[in-house]
Amino acid sequence: MEAACRSLGGERLEAASAARQWNALREQATPWFQGSAGRDLWRLSVPQTAPVLDLPEAPLVEWHGAQRWVRVAAANGERVRQAALQAGGHATLFRTQRSDASGRMTPLAPAIATIHEGLKKQFDPAGIFNRGRLYAHF
Numbered sequence: 001m002e003a004a005c006r007s008l009g010g011e012r013l014e015a016a017s018a019a020r021q022w023n024a025l026r027e028q029a030t031p032w033f034q035g036s037a038g039r040d041l042w043r044l045s046v047p048q049t050a051p052v053l054d055l056p057e058a059p060l061v062e063w064h065g066a067q068r069w070v071r072v073a074a075a076n077g078e079r080v081r082q083a084a085l086q087a088g089g090h091a092t093l094f095r096t097q098r099s100d101a102s103g104r105m106t107p108l109a110p111a112i113a114t115i116h117e118g119l120k121k122q123f124d125p126a127g128i129f130n131r132g133r134l135y136a137h138f
Contacts, residue, residue, distance in 0.1 A: 025062070032060045033069075040096045042080045044068040046089030053083040074098060081106060 005012055013021070024030050033041075044059070048066045053059070056076045059068040070080055077093065084091035090106035108116055121127075 038097065039071040040074050040077060040098075041094045042070050042072065042077070042091050043094045044070065044080070044084045044089060044091045046084055046087040050087035050089065053087055055080060055083055069094075077103075 002012070044053070045067055046053070046065070048064045050065060053068070055070050056072050056079065057070055059070040061068050072080055074096070081091045085106070092106070093104040107113075
């Protein structure tokens with residue numbers, strides 16, 4: 001552990017302190033997430049090797065770069081989605097104040113949408129579970 005700190009930088013944390021920090025991050029209780037008021041919160045899933053993305057604000061980076069969180073004004077949502085797609089990933093509108101939050105998920109390719117809809121019909125033939133929650137037409 002000490003050798004890793006010397007070569008990579010950083011400092012070792014005691015187990016209890018590390019657990020508190022990871023729990024706060026998991027529960028979105030860190031100061032970074034508290035600064036999200038009034039803006040949409042997007043979760044991006046991209047390859048770990050994706051470069052720095054062209055986003056309106058610097059993201060919070062997790063999972064060795066594979067998960068990135070970004071806070072933006074509602075008008076910038078499409079820019080966030082396009083940046084994720086160009087990097088080989090997708091973006092999900094995770095939290096918003098808007099009542100018309102359609103389009104939370106990246107649209108599915110037509111063939112995948114057909115499979116998705118067929119599976120939903122098999123598992124929920126009456127269409128009662130989470131109607132329109134992920135995709136407006138399912």
